[in-house]
Amino acid sequence: MIGGIVAGLLTLMVFSYLIGANPLWRIAQSLLVGVSVGYVTLVVLTQVIAPQVGRIVQPAPGTPASDSWLALVPIVLGLLLLMRLAFPGAWPASFGLNLVVVVGASLALAGALAGTIVPQSLDTMRLLNFNNPAALVGDIVLLLGVICGLAYFTFSAKPDGQRHALIKPLAGAGRWVLILTFGALLGSLATTFYAALIERLDFLSHLVGF
């Protein structure tokens, strides 16, 4: 009951932003940020750091000694990362962060190539199915949309500042393709936001007693 009332009050405080920034809205915003950060910190401590320390302090029976020493590595890197507070420019303090960034970037690159770029490129080059008119139209629209969209991002121009005669109409069409795409995305996002608003209004109405 109390939780419901507090949730209702916080919801109304957030809705007060409709009339402009006010202290109530700022209080709700601060509470959200603070609770989110505290919750995430607690999850990280209990789900990430504590088990890692436990592997060193109290390893599971049967685990080799090398596993304990290996578990010490991320803890040392984490402690080095904390040194950035005192020594921002020292390289040992950023060693762990650099390692994470480099490894993450390499994995992301490999995954992007294997999971997005190559498969999407192959999927774009579809064979036209003349037996199914709907699929045929869809494939043609897909092909033209990809070509026009890529043509829009060719910013090279001749000395007179104009694009090539063949690129110019494709770039114009690609601009409209992008406009329609972003419009569809915005419309979908509006649907998501409406769903959230309706759910909150339903909660408030039931809280009030309707």
Place this chain on the structure above:
Amino acid sequence: MDIICPKCGTLNKDASRFCARCGEDLPHDGESAQENATPHESARSLDLPWLQTVQDRAVKQTGRLAEPQANKTPEPPPALSPSAASTPAQRQPEDVHILAPEAALPSSQQQEDEPSIDADPSKPTGDPNEPPPGWVLGILEPDATPTPNPDQPYEPEELAHIMPWAHPQPGTEQPPTPEDTTSPGLPPWLSGVTVQETLATSTASPDKTVDPIDLGIDDIEPFMPPEVAEQPTEEGAADIAPAQVPEWLRSLSSTRDKAEQAAQLSSQTNLHEVPVQAPEPEIVAEPVARHTPVRPPRAGAVETLFALVQPLTVDTTQPGVRIPSTITSLDLRAQKARSRPLDWLLPDGIIYIAILAVLLSVLLIRPPFGDVTAPAAPGAQEFYSAIKDSPSDKPVLVVYDWDATRSAEMSVLSQAVMRQLMSSRRRFVTISTNPQGPGFAEQITRNARERYGYVYERDYLVLGYLPGNEAALNALVNNFNQSLPRDYIYNRNVNGSRLIGGGQLRGIDSFGLIIALTSEEAELRNLIEQVGTRTNVPIVAAVPQGLEPLARPYLQVQHAGIKAILSGLTGALQYNRQLDLQYGATAQPSGTLSLTDRLNTQSVAQLLLALIILAGLVRIGMKKILRR
């Protein structure tokens, strides 16, 4: 033929002019009769006209050189030789004063004087009874009336006007001034000028008698820059300056001397006076006026600036009046608060109120829009089929990657997925790469397990948060057991559970299906790129309505794609319909809005928003038409 020095008797060469031993002038042919060469003759060998003139006057004055001048024609003075060059110290005072009047006098008068000096070479010179020239009489007898020079073309009155310092007005009695006695032929402003001095000297005091012979050169010390001390003090600077600064420079710095000099200059009315600008007593630095071209202001800039600094007055008749956020003056803020309700109302406030009113009315009143009777969408059917057709002996991996911002849609989708899994008695394990995911996983599974009799650690596990994004998913594929060794609810080692223990789950390939409940495009893409490309386990996704356009390109892509996509409340409704058909309809919890009502409300809100957008477009179009 060698020449014998008359002084020391040294034998010198014929071409020598001076003795190599003693430096005595050597007599040459034609000069042997005149061992003591007169300066006059030596001067003639020089090329200095002024020196020749001085020498001639000296000869005339002293009568020293008694030589016939008849045979001698006036020659240009020869060049100066080192021996004959007279140093400034040795120069006769008459020479100086001879030069000064010549410099002051016009050239015509100077030319008249020159013939008078060199006139009549046949006239014998050196007569002791010859009266001295007039200028000597002026020096010796200043009170005497100067004899009129028959050669002088000017009348006394004219001379008095031309040279008042030398020729007073006839009939006027002017006591001789010290300046007049010292240099009768010179104007007062040239009385103290010497050859060495280039600037005016300090004025002579009334008691000081200026010696015309004294050039004042000895008193002039060579200018030495003052020594700069490490810590110069005012006293030190004051002590140094007077000792080293010469008089002529000291007078320059004295404004009083300059004022007196200016007063002396002002008394002169001679046309031949050299204009000397009197220095001002105080040097005032005038501000430099620079006239730089100023670009005219842009059109409307002045009016805009004026309007910004003026207190705002809200005009309610003009819609869309907004106060710029950059204005922070207190007065404007106060007026902003007073006129804020009206500003907010038009037009944003009306739109907000309209949407809220419509939504609340639909939620509360629940108009009879009717129920959705259309068949399930192909996407919902494929999603259902993917879960149904997965190996029943293998558990399902459910990825909870959504947060509270998308809980309105994702909670409904997650409940529907849990409903099918639990209804079909499928074991499942939940993980999260989002920190908020384990909490929602635990909440939804706890609400559903009681209905279907699921037991934790036997039928399902909530493994918790997996940090690291791409690296975490890569580690999950490589070593699933070590990635999440403990569960989220009880924080116990999962190896001891019946679901994972006993070697049932050796890796990611031990799962029969991966269900991605993601609310962000990056999380879905990471899952596809890091897990989907490295395993043959099929992936299905349940996403919000806004994420569907971004997730659809991965649909049905070979080797790296998802099998089915379920999006938004519409997909959840259709998916639940399919479940109702399969497993029977479930009772809706009391106090909650049904999916149908939510969709109806959402549809009305979307329709209202579309009408508002159309109205705005029409208004813009009408404005453009009327403007034309």
